[in-house]
Structures are given as structure tokens and as C-alpha cells.
Amino acid sequence: IRAWLSFLAGFICVCIFSPAALCVVRSCLSLLSVRAVNDVAGVCDSYSWVVMTWLAAVYPEAERVGVLRIPTTRGDRLFISLILAAVIHLVWIGLVGTDPIASLPIGEEGIEISSLWLASGISLVTAVLIFRTV
Numbered sequence: 001i002r003a004w005l006s007f008l009a010g011f012i013c014v015c016i017f018s019p020a021a022l023c024v025v026r027s028c029l030s031l032l033s034v035r036a037v038n039d040v041a042g043v044c045d046s047y048s049w050v051v052m053t054w055l056a057a058v059y060p061e062a063e064r065v066g067v068l069r070i071p072t073t074r075g076d077r078l079f080i081s082l083i084l085a086a087v088i089h090l091v092w093i094g095l096v097g098t099d100p101i102a103s104l105p106i107g108e109e110g111i112e113i114s115s116l117w118l119a120s121g122i123s124l125v126t127a128v129l130i131f132r133t134v
Contacts, residue, residue, distance in 0.1 A: 066134040074131075081130045085123035092119035 063071035072080075092115070100112035 068134055072134055077131050077134050080134060081127035084126055088123045088126065089116065089119050092116065
């Protein structure tokens, strides 16, 4: 019952703050009808859609034209940065590999740090650049 009450509180919050409340209600109901009863608690605990809806209500999304000369929204820029991160990681694995670049002296064997962390850092920098310029 506690999970249902917390879900209901989040649901009411979304309906109050969301400019597209009907879409949220429709998607939420379709999601709950597919889930098994045991999985409802897991659905209720994920409030990421509430946070994103709240951000969309507080900071309305406006299209802007950047370096690519096409109008993009936050979602478009996020999609572009995720695709670019995947490409960066695949190219990194193809060219450099996943060999360890360092080892931390923790425990008996130590912890090896993969070179993929460098690709992740490059991906993070490119995501920031995309959000700022595209």
C-alpha cells in the first residue's frame, strides 16, 4: 500500500505540473497494465519521469539553432550526444582496445583501470560541447 501511495503522490504532482498531463496519464496507465503485480513497486519507485516533467514545466523547452543550422531541443541534443558517445566508445575499442592503463593498490590483487575511462571522459566533454553549441 505504501508503494501505491507514493506512486499516487507522484502521479498527482505530474498532473499538476505537466503541460502534457494527458500523455503522461495515458503512458502511465498503459505501463501499469502491462506490468505484473510484483513489478509495480519497481515502477512506482522510479521517479525519473516526474523529474523530467517537472524540469519541462519549470524550464520550458525552446528550439534553438546552433552550429548544425537545424533547430534542436534538449531531447535532440541528448540523443545526438548519446549516439556520439556510442560511436566514440566503439572507435576507441576498435583502435585502442580495453587494456588497463593503471592499477590501484587496493586489496590483494589491486584494481585495474581500463582505458575505456578515457573514452568516457572524451564522451562527457563532447556531450557538454553539444549541449552548449548545437
